[in-house]
Amino acid sequence: MLKACLIDLDGTLVGRSKEISPRVLEAVRSARFPIGLCSSRDAQHLLRFASALGLRGMHVCDGGGRIVSSDGVTRWKRPLPAAMARDILSVLQQQGIALNAVIGGRGIPWEEGMAPLPKGEVTRISALQLSDGQLEELKKRYLMPGTLCLAKFLQRSSGRWGLDLTAASKGDAAERYCRLMGIPRKDLAAIGDSYNDVPLFAVAGTRVAMGDAPEELRALADYIVQTAEDDGVAEALSLLRDEL
Secondary structure, X not given: OOOEEEEOOEOOOEOOOXXXXXXXXXXXXXXXXXXXXEOOOOHHHHHHHHHHHOOOOEEEEHHHOEEEEOOOOEEEEOOOOHHHHHHHHHHHHHOOOOEEEEEOOEEEEEOOOOOOOOOOOEEEEEEEEEOHHHHHXXXXXXXXXXXXXXXXXXEOOOOEEEEXXXXXXXXXXXXXXXXXXXXXXXXXXXXXXXXXXXXXXXXXXXXXXXXXXXXXXXXXXXXXXXXXXXXXXXXXXXXXXXXX
16 A cells, blocks of 8 residues: 655656646645655755645655755765765866765765865765766776665766766665655655666655656556656656555
8 A cells, every 4th residue: 555655856756947847736735645755956955846845744865865854854864984975076076077966965066177075974976977988987986886876867958977976875765764654665656767766666666667767767667657748747646546
């Protein structure tokens, strides 16, 4: 029996416009089960969407590195080891690779020539605008199962790759979310569109993939719906009502 649902944000809940459509807004607000957002965005940006949707529960941010409640309180987190975070940030900066990191709970962008990043606890590092070669080089360098989670994503605006590096995947955070909610994994649903949703789908009992999701994700899905541009989340929530 469905008792909660985690929904990815970019490419799932919202499309290229980054705006919540009226149809999706109505579908989320009328859902008869708790809904949490599950995104690589930092808490500050994620909670703006949660507030607009009227969601009052818990949400996964930082690509799985943190769970926050709607009032901004951290309920759980798993930061990157400090020495590892410093090494990754140093390598990316030396190579002139644009990045975004969540440091001290805030999303901080960096591009070549900008001031040094601030010091603090790091829960996510995203390497941006990567070529195929750079993506494979970084994956080879930092592929450390059990220590570091790597999740590639396609930057649709540029057609280039990005890579999230975290100490916890969306799947790890989903397991903790279920424990905090007091529900079994089989009663959790998940809606997503990208490679970093694969670990999330591995945890959830019911899985919904967006129509433009990669084949790796679609193969795990119980349902496949329209894209974010066509309000696929509204379709997904309608299907999930039958799981109640």
